[in-house]
Structures are given as C-alpha cells and as structure tokens.
Amino acid sequence: MHSKDFTKALTHPVFSFITKASEELNLQSFVIGGFVRDFILNRGSAKDIDIVTVGSGIELAKKVAQLLPNKPKVQVFKTYGTAMLRYQDIEIEFVGARKESYTEGSRNPEVSEGTLKDDQNRRDFTINALALSLNEETFADLLDPFDGISDLKRKIIRTPLNPDITYSDDPLRMMRAIRFATQLNFVIEKESLASISKNKDRIEIITRERIIVEIQKIMESSVPSIGFLLLEQTGLLEILIPELTALKGVDEIEGQKHKDNFYHTLEVVDNIAPNTEDVWLRWAALLHDIGKAPTKRFDNKNGWSFHAHEFVGAKMVYKLFKRLKMPLNNKMKFVQKMVLLSSRPIVLASNVTDSAVRRLLFDAGEDLDSLMILCEADITTKNLAKFKKYHNNFKIVRAKVKQVEERDRIRDFQPPISGELIMETFKLKPCREIGQIKNVIKEAILDGKIPNEYQEAFNLMLSYGKKIKLEVQD
Template structure:
C-alpha cells in the first residue's frame, strides 16, 4: 500500500515544513491512519504527535497557513487544535504516561514516539505515518497493527490488564470499535475486560455515554451490547437491561427472553432510522417488563402496565447516566409509554376514532412510533411476520387518510377559550375547560369534523346544557 496517498491533502506538507522549521519530528497517528488503511472515507479529524512541543508546532502551522487560523491551546493537557477547511487537527507532544489506581488521568512526561505508541489503546490505533521531509509517508507499525486490521482483531499494544486497569474507558472503546468495525476482541483482551469490569466505576457517566451512543449509532448495535453483557460491564452501566435476561417457566408456561428480543428490536430499528433517540427508545421499550412480570394460572405470564412503568424508569436511568433530561428524554419516555398502542390497533380492526386518538396522542412523533412498533416484530414464523407487517401497513394507510381528513396530528382546537368567554360573557372558570374537552372528544370520536362552524354549534349546545346563556 502506498501510504503517501494518505497524505495528499496539502495540510500534511505544511505540517512537515513547519516541523522542519522548528527542528522537530512529527507524525500523523491513530484513527486517521487506521481509517485510510480500512478505506473508511475521508477523516474529519487528524491527530499529530510531535517529538517536542505540540503547542509550538500548532502555532507554527497556523503561521504558515494562508488564512492564519486561530489556535486553541489546552495547556493542562499540553495539546493544541486548529481547523483547516472542514478538518479538525489536534497537536500533542509525544508522551509517556503512568497511572494512579483511583483515576484515569495519567501523570504525563515528555517521551519518544515509541513511548507514545506504547500508551495507545489498541494496535490498530498505534499506527503512525512519518511527516519528516526525508521519510515522508513511511509507516511506523511497532505492534503489527496492519496485520490486526487484516485479521479484524482488537488487541492492546501492551498487557491488556495494564491497559484496561490504567484507563478503564478503553474497555468501552474496545467494545465500541468491535461494534463499529465488526472486529473481534482478541481472547486475552476480552478476558481482561471481564477481569477489570468493576474498574469502570471510576469513569465519569458522561464519558461512558459517549461510547454507548457510538455503539447505538453503529449499523448493528447488538454486537456491542452482547459484548457488554458477556464481559459483565452491562451490570454496571444498564442493569435495567440485564434484568430482562432469562426465561422463567411455571407449569410448563414460558415467556420469551426479553433481553435478546430487545437487541433484535434495536438492530431492526437501526436498519430504518439514524435517529439516536429513537434507537434509545427501542433499547428501553421493554425495561418495565422485569418489575411488572407476574404469573397468572389462567393467562400465564403477564407484564401489565410495563409501558407506564418503563416510561417512569427512563427518567431515573437518564438521570443516573447524566444524559439530557430535556425534550430528548421526554421523546424516549413517550415512545416507551406508547410502544404497545399501534400493536393493539394492528391486531384489531382499526377504527377511525382509535387511529385519530393514536395520532392525537403521538402528535408529530406518530411516524417514529410506527417505526418502533414495526421493529418490535421479531417472530421467526414467516407467515406471522408477513401478517403483522401487513397489519401495520394498513394502520399507516389509515393514519394518512385520517390525518388528511381530520388534521389531528398537531391538534389545535377550532374553538379557543377566548371565543367561549366572549360568547357566554365568562371570566376564567371550569366550564370553559369542560366545553373545550367536549369539542375535542367529539372531533376524536368523529361526531363532528375538525372545523370551526361544527365546533361552534357544539359549543352553543354544550353551553346551554351547562346553563350558560350566549350573548345575542
């Protein structure tokens, strides 16, 4: 492979020239080199390691660039960053690291390129390309990372126990890379993650969630979640999921394994949407089943109210993981809470009023809800699979018909509280709410169209029933 092709962007010649002016060696290292070899498309970020001051090199590069970009300096970490076109370039001096047991923040000293490669998390991320004018484009691969790329293996450069214990976030990163690249984690490395799993507790929740989200955004998230479960990390991060694992049997009656079912649902939905929060809804849609599971002699296993229970659990889970407690969380809660509604509609003959209520309650998220419910079909019976999908197709068609006719997706009542107050000469009172509720129910039931005139007539009639007198 001609590695000089990786360095065709003019920025590399400018970095090379700048390093020569400062009389230091510089290398492009890590993900950029890995992704070039894997032909994963053009990188949006580049890591440069300098044998000397990375900050000084960044400043020199900025000086040599035509647009003289500003340099962001992070003195605490000894790093600097600048933007060139749409690429983010980070500069750091080669480092040697040592760790304390209760922190993933290392004690850092200046080091050689070999020291810097030793501290990398995986062999495939320790690859470096020389930027010196003499050896421009030469590959430095001390741990045979190119072979690991060919063999699709995640392996640590040094003893995995040291690598993972020093910085336990690397355990999450190993699983994330295995998921994104469809690589296998080398056997000793996998055993080491299991052995060091409790070390994950020293990592901040925010950093864990960054890795979780990258697993969720991959083409097949189940790869990552199966590895998290296999190594025992999932118990520390998302115990609500591991609680779903297993099949109970009483009097010959069994229920499905809701853990593996959940992972199928997440994979299914990932084929149809890149919406991270809808994928989270798929992951959490059944978490209420563990605490609501009961056995009834007449009907067998039940999970009554698991959607309501699950939607409440979403808040506590997001709060514990320091995830956003805003509209994103509310969206996930809503999807979990409503996750069975379209299924019931698809099984029955969906009436117009039932579809109107579904659209009214789901609002702008009704299409997301349908996508979630279609992903929830994991039956291996081809006839049932086809039947369920056809049923959902019918519900989707009905949603379009009802929405075109009745406009309830973003429902705004045709009669406002102000109109009611003016018509009956009222100050704010409970009767206004009663009239508005009557109009809303009549529209959802299909008793009147979602139009001003019909709603106005019903308002007069309901006002009269409540003993109100309209002003002439």
C-alpha cells in the same frame, strides 16, 4: 504495505505544511491513530487528524498556523500540552510525545515528555498506535511496533501492553474496545475481553458523560447489538444499564413461558437501525420493553402478563436518563413518548376503527411516522406466516391513518374553539369549566361524533354550556 503505499494517505495539503514546520523546528513529527487506521481500512475521508511530535506540540501547531495561507487561530490547551487548529475541512490536534503514569483512583495520568515509542505504548489499541512519519527523509514511513497492521487484517482489537494495565489505568478504554468492535465489526482478542470482565468495576471512576459518548457511538453503529452483547457479556451492562439486564432470561410456570425480552430488545434495535439514523429513536427501540421486568406477572388463567409495562417503562426512561447524565430535554421526552405508545399501533392493527386511528394521530402527533417505524421493528417472530401477517396489518394501519388524517386533520390537532372564545361567549374568568368544555369538544371530535370544524364545535360548546348551566351573554 510499503511507505509508497502511504503517500496516498498524505495528499491533503495540510501535511506539506506540517512537514515544513517540523523541518524548520527540527522536530520529528508523525500522524498517528484513527487517521492511519481508517485509511488502511478504506473508511472514507477523515475529519480530524492527530499529530504527535517529539517536542512541543503547541510550538509545532503555532508554526504550522504561521505557514498556512489562511493563518488559522490556534486553540491551546496548556494543561494537556495540546493545541488545535482548523484548515479547510480538517481539524488537526497537535501533542508532544509523552509517557503516562496512573494512580488507582483516577484516569487522569501524570504526564512527562517521551519518545514516539513511549507515546505508542500509551495508546489504547494496536490498531490505534500506527504512525506515519511526516519528516522529509522518512516521509510516509510506517511505524508499527505492535504489528497493528496484522490486527487490522485479522479484524482484532488488542491492547499494546498487558490489557489489565491498559484497562485499569484508563477504564474508559473498555468502552472504547467494545465501541470499536461494534463500529468495525472486529473481535476483541480473548485475553483482552477477559480483562474487561476482570476490570469492569473500574468503570465507576469514569464520568457518566464520557461513558454515554461511547454508548451513543455504539447506538449509531449499523449493528448496535454487537456492542450491547459485549457489554452484557463483560458485566458492564449490569453496572451501567441494569434495566436491560433485568429483561434477560425466560421463566416457566406450569409449562408456560415468555420470550427472552433482552435478546428480543437487541433484535428490535438491529431491525430499526437500517430504517433510521435518529439515535433517539434507536434509544426508544432499546428501552421500549424496560417496563416488562417490574410488571411481569403470572396467573393460572392467562399465563404471563406485563400489564401497563409501557406506562412504567416511560417513567423509568426519566430515571435512566438522569442517572446516566443524558439530556433531560425534548430528546428524553421523545423517547418517553415512543415507549409509552409502543404497543398502540400493534393493538390497533387488530381492530382499525376511525376513532382509534384519530386517537393515535392525536397522541402521536408529528412523531407518528417514528412510532410506526419502531412498531414494525418490534416484529421479531421467526414464524414467516405471522411475520407477513403482522407487516400486512401495519400496511392496513398506515393506509387508514392516511385516510383519516386527510379527512379529519388530527395529527397537528388545534381545537376549533379556543379558551378565549369560551370565556367571551359565557363571560367567564379563568376556571375549570373552560377546560371541561375544551375536553368535551376534543373527545367528540376524536370519537367521530362531530367533524373537526368550527361550527359543529361551536354548537357543541353552546349545548354543553347550557347543560352545566352557563348562560350565553349578548
């Protein structure tokens, strides 16, 4: 591409103000990194822009803010020598060109002023080292010292310097390489991929919070399995999420095998990706079978079994989230819930009774639709007849759910009889009998013995109260 091709990339009005500020301060300035890469790949409008200048990035940011019509506030990060401002729909970060040197135990480098070439040398990948000039005389000229353009055309992830140096200096770049390969559907160059395996243990110096940011971006990609296969291939997955690698492999005893639950899991994640952008439902797909490794058993009569793996897996979710410094909030509880219930609709599909549907509605509540999406993604059989049969079964379940829900109003179940009414009727103070009565009413409704209506529930309350020798008070 010639410079005239890149003028199209610089049409946003903020670039003219950066050019003017650079000329007034007599600074060489460039837009660099993801903005340039994504323009060449035609990946849509950028929401953030990185500006590097040979000089003070903070001084340039302040000058640009003075020139902009809305005089935006400049956020200054003196420790890092960076500044940030927002204009219209774009977040712009300014930094002075620098060179970096690292110590073995930290990914935080010693930084000193440098040239644009120094700054490009420190970039993680050749496709992120592309820069466009923002000065008047050289406006939109491309500076590509590592032939990143060719790597973009060949769809290759490659480091500007020796990959052992790049990854050892900042091991988070190993995760970024895999993340970019997943997002862009690129291939990591052979030497670079081997270097990730070689340096995998260096990932331990990276905080789990930074690692999870990259894993989340892999999870949000259109084909997440690309990233998880690379994580497994390089040995990073064994370090970060050993619960998944424990699923790998097929055991055979007396001619009886089970499927490889690791590769099955990745199929499920890929299956669910087109049907939901909810990253936590995708996490549920990734973790839905993690309880199978610790519960795997073989007996001569029944072959392989994974008894209670959903229950075990749901408990494992908490430990995994805690270890990876992920949110221990409703997001985690949702994933636990999906893992715990992940087999229920599958079992239900073979015997769709009203009672079983009511219990599923009660237990899944507002998350039933997500659960059904997960269970349908869990169908990975290559037998076309079975594939069709299983999906038809789920259609039957969905139809039955709709019918029962409309009739019995279970999804957002609220007991027709409150604890306060029970206390008032029998003149009770808080005690275990109140919970017993509420549970009897709930079970009767779920079993279809009484409808989900006040009068029927009230009558049952009276009869059960009489049974446990409670007296109605006038």
